[in-house]
Amino acid sequence: MRQTCLPLALCLALAACSSQPDGQLPGNVQDDQPFSAIAPDEVIRLVGTEPFWGGEIAGDVLRWSTPENIDGQAISVERFAGRGGLSFSGTLDGGAIDIVVTPAPCSDGMSDRTYPFAVTVQKRAEQLNGCGWSDRQPYTGGSE
Template identity: 50%
Template sequence: MQLSVRFLSRGSAFLAALSLAACAPSGDGIDPQGQTFDKIAADEVINLLGTEPFWGIRIADGKASYSNPDQPDGVEFDVTRFAGNNGLGFSGSMGEADVTITLTPGDCSDGMSDRVFPYVATIALGEETLRGCGYTDRQPFTGDAAP
């Protein structure tokens, strides 16, 4: 399970593209003839979550809100959306920290419930990498709503 969020500085854009390429099934990553990932519409609300430490991100309308036990109300910041061959990414800045978020299709477990999520998420938050799962309002998780 991998979730990466990093807001991009000049070099971070390369890291984000590399993250999306790393999830490609082929040996060399990106298929230059492949289609751009289009499985999540621009108007879908995206929810990401992870454990160890517990965190959550909600993305909607060009904004992301990051929450954790220390910041339960969340910190909101602007994000820019970009799509690769094998997933979807977002970049922005939260305070002084660059943030890059990547989502790739694939069954994902939070490790604590019987839920199965349709996306794997990797978040690069400053120097920290968070891994977790994701779903959208149109592509929900399966399993118990309240485990």
């Protein structure tokens, strides 16, 4: 099993920055419970701009897409439920990719949509920021 130190560190850093009383994380997540707001069978969709990228995580498969590869590339990922969100780790094009999904209102900066999740992607040395949603927790505003 591949180590997931970066996503864990990001989750812990987010927890440390929380302004919630008594060490609670956003959304009243208890300190000793893993994040459970996104079920393991829930499909998570990801979007980012500048540069444009997208993804869809279904189970243990990430389909990563870019303007150069609109159909996307499917890779296996490992899911980790931290205290304040989820992380997914895998290997894309021979290098590590780590994705952290946390509950927070998010804007893609290009539409009137508000997404329920903020997404941080570490792809080798490149960090990308974006938003996420699922069928059970959709974005609001804007149209498809």
